[in-house]
Amino acid sequence: MTSFSGYLPYAFALIIAIPFLVLLRQFVFTYIRLKEQEIRLLTVKSNSENKAQSYERMVLFLERMKPSNIVQRFDKELAVHEFIFLTEKAISEEFEYNSSQQLYITKNSWKNIVDSKNAVIDLLHTTYEGLKGDANLEEFKTIFIMNYINGEDYISATIEDLRREILIIA
Template identity: 60%
Template sequence: MFNFSSYINSPYFPYLFAVVLAIPFLVLLRQFVFEYIKMKNQELKMLSVKGNAQNKSQAYERMVLFLERLKPANLVTKFDSDLAKHEYLYLLEKSINEEFEYNASQQIYITSNSWRDTVESKNAMLKMLHDTYESLGENADLSDFKTIFLMNYMNGPDFISENIDALRREVLLVT
């Protein structure tokens, strides 16, 4: 027969009673801690995905802004009109390369095709600047250079606008 009074009178009964009471609390505490950790990991994943999407959209915005600044209509308004052609060409080339280098880190967030197209647009614009400069004689002034440069771009393919359109299409696919 089971003798309950012998267990109650035992010197170990308070410890046994404490263990029996503590087990459900320990189980609940363990479950709470694991659920809390799981939720925090999910939150971190969501934040990193949101941050990554935000970085991507900012990268596309910066590339479009770079390409907009690369358009000849925006380039010809840069710098003082009292410069010599060679000074103007030097400053334009330096400005384009500096802005490109500033945005070079964005290649991590955009596709390799978009980055390649952006690099090709920059290089094509620099080539067009140099070709225009070399095609002019020594007698041509800066306003002639700017006019011929604009006309050369308008008569050729609009590679910058095509690149911007491709970036826009890509953003729609990414988001």
């Protein structure tokens, strides 16, 4: 017959270790669950911050695209066609730089931003075509601003839509 007395120290150690192992297991699983929640919260917070920054960047882009701000950008000694070329290039480059922001902005707002950009570029060209090359740069800038003022203020409308959207998101 085998004596169980040789196994008593192992049994005693096992009886004492099991509750500690259960508590340790519970602690590890709770810690992992809390870390996962923290990561989810940080992701949501980060995503909200990205959205807010996207809206801010696009409002800044639209503000810079307003004709009253565009006419101040380049040297007064340029020819009208040079001014148009440089302005269109600057708008396109800034738009391309900000194009990744469409990931965080609604499709409708992005469409309005693209439409505003295209409308400003079209206004540059139609103003130039209306002058038939007879004006200097200062006259062109004045007529360009007046054409914008007399038309629909699509940039301000787009900015206002972006403001409404960010309030809904926040």
